[in-house]
Amino acid sequence: MPAIRLALVPGEPAGVGPELCVRLAQQPRDHELIAFADPDTLQAAAAALALPLRLLEPGQAATRPGDLGLVAVPNPVHPAFGRPDPRNAAAVIAALRDAAAGCLDGRFDGLVTGPVHKAVINEGGIPYSGTTELLAEQAGREVVMMLANDVVRVALVTTHLPLRAVADAITPDALERTLRITDASLRAGFGIAAPVIAVLGLNPHAGEAGHLGREEIDIIEPVLTRLRAEGMQLAGPLPADTAFLPAKLRGFDAVVAMYHDQGLPVLKFSGFETAVNLTLGLPYPRVAVDHGTALELAGKGIADPSSLFAAAQTCARMARLRRTLSA
Template sequence: MTPVRLALVPGEPAGVGPELCVRLAQQPRDYALTAFADARTLRAAAQAVSLPLRLLGPDDAATRPGELALVDIPNAALPEFGQPDPRNAAAVIDALREAAQGCLDGRFDGVVTGPVHKAVINEGGIAYTGTTELLAEQAGRDVVMMLANDVVRVALVTTHLPLREVADAITAPALERTLRITHDALRRDFGIAEPVIAVLGLNPHAGEAGHLGHEEIEVVEPLLARLRDGGMHLVGPLPADTAFLPAKLRGFDAVVAMYHDQGLPVLKFSGFERAVNLTLGLPYPRVAVDHGTALELAGRGTADPSSLFAAADTCARIAQLRNPTRQPPA
């Protein structure tokens, strides 16, 4: 069988992304990796961390330790470790777009992405709010951001919004879209036939029967009742301060949080190193690291590669579930 083929995008070239990709390339694997990156940057990263790196052609199946196939996307300026350059913003975005287009065209089975520097991309003259949004627009799909580790999966109704705007964004259509995309992804990408999804309330104590807010009564509860009638197994709305107790989590396949900092601090506390960021709803699996560019660590060889390893492993497994003709990862 043909092995799973993953596109790999390091992200910010002055951060830890390139060296983490070099570390990933050293791992034994049953999937092929093709980097969308600048060859000079990858070689410099390999030299900095004293690891071998053999760059192959873009159509080669790089499955052996130390190998990466490469689609060369040159940076405008050779990056210095820890010193992001806005002139390289276009190359960062081009790498993301080309890798995703390769998935849309069927040349790759999924994409794994490293950390980007949003401020530097915007300084480079490119309006950018996040890779999740970029890939959703490119594919023309509604998507949901989910972060996951070995303890819990958390999907978000709203992502990068100021807190004062969150309540207005919690509408029945937005919540229904999140729940349906999450439910479908749990079945298709995680192989869970009958997913159980916990839904957090927006307000403290899930509104305390209207004494601490009315969103649960007016928006959340009626929608959950309707979706339950349609066959979805939904629990809630639950108070966020107790929903993550281990005894409760064991009964849930995922938790849907209303806003970014309602669910993600718990996930990161429970296992930050192995956490990954998934974009649910795309026609291909996209899995990213759950950490930033760590500019202060770039080039030192001390950055923890665990999240990138987990992202690649998760992406390969989802890709194989979506396309059983591919060779399964070990």
Template sequence: MLPRLALVPGEPAGIGPELCVRLAQQPRTDCTLLAFADPATLISAAATLGLPLQLIHEDAVAKLPGDLRVRPVPNASPATFGHTDPRNARAVIEALTKAAGACLTGELDGLVTGPVHKAAINAGGIAYTGTTELLAEHAGRPVVMMLANEIVRVALVTTHLPLREVPDAITATTLEEALRITHAALRGDFGIPHPVIAVLGLNPHAGEAGHLGREEIDVIEPVLRTLRAAGMDLVGPLPADTAFLPQKLRSVDAVVAMYHDQGLPVLKYSGFEQAVNLTLGLPYPRVAVDHGTALELAGKGTADPSSLFAAVATCARIATIRRAHRAA
């Protein structure tokens, strides 16, 4: 049986719904999809694109281009593409938690998510920092955010924090946890038996032997020594400005960055359209698009669906690997 994936479009006023309509046009041989979404928004997106869309019962089989199985999560207010409505924040979160719940129970095998609009959710009265954090709390698991494309995988020790809070958040505990989760995911989800991980320093020049900061000496290097003794192949701490040189990336399977904007600009420059966002450490695979809601493009039919296509393919591949491990 093919992996069964949940699909959540995200912000109803953004490009997520139309990307899901484009996805529904593609025949799938690697998974089946069940959308957790507002039906009226999907129908409106299909009409805008001029593409066929048949929303079918979740127990039916998608056979034709445009067939999409749906578990309805209605919006409180009709969506207007390009203009967020805080009244729909609750439906956005409900779609995410219902889809995640179906994965936790084993009803579904993985979760693919479209872009959400943080400001609109908070304006709707829901405290929200990101879907990674939401799913971690929902599952009760520590997680790691990883972004990946065909060139590089970048995992983060800290995610959506103000820059002035980052050094205090990088402790021996948080760093070791991030490295262990990343190492386990590279082995279990990506099928790399002996992964090599490059670990960046926090400070310029990785601290320059303490002259530009002591986090490398006091926190990062001791953790790396401990984990190397446990059998992990870790390189670093490396200066971030040279760690992404092509010849260095060829010898590692992933890079662990200390904070969001240390590693992700390089990844996005190297291949933004095909990049995906993974949440490592959950009991199920979760893969998201690596772009925002693009309100300025919503409803115009020009948004590139490549990241969503890549997210579904990646999630299906990981779900298949996990299923094989469980059966072994």
């Protein structure tokens, strides 16, 4: 059976993404890594770290630390560490789209992505709300954002919304879609035959029987009842302030939170360095780092590569499982 092939996109060329990819190239691996990136940017990052980097043709075997496959996506402007240039925005987006296209047509088994600077992409004249949304549109799929570490997996019904808008976005359709995609992804991506999912309420104390809000009674509970009748194992709606207690988490395979800051602070506190960001619902595994471009650290050799290491390992594991299940 051929080795798992992962496409790797560093993200913002002036941030820490390129140097994290250089560090990743030093690690032993049982899969093939092919970066979609500017070769000069990667070499500059390697020089700043005083680490070896040998860029290979796709399919050429990596034989020593620092070997990394490459599909060249040149930057129009050579980036300075910590100083992003909007003129490179199109190259960043092209790298993401080309790598994802390779996953869609079967040339690659999964996609690993570094941090992208949203504001710089938009300043470059490209409307961009996030890589998750870009990949969903390209694949024509509805997706769910999940963040995960060794302690907990948290999927989100809503993502980057003002808090004022969250309650209106918690609809039966949005909740059901999130639960179905999360359940299917836990089975196909993590090999969990009968996942148990904790579902948080929206309001304090999960609404306190309607005294603190009726979303639990009017929206969340009816969806859970309907999906339980189909065989899904769903606990909730649970008060968010106690659902993450270690004794309770041991009984859950994932937690579905209603909004970004309901679930992610707990996850990041429990292990930010090794947390990863997954896009569930795509026809291939996509795993990203759970941190930003860290412009202030770029080129200094002090950025922690743990999240990118975890992203590559997670993506390879998910791709291998998908291959096994489809065989």
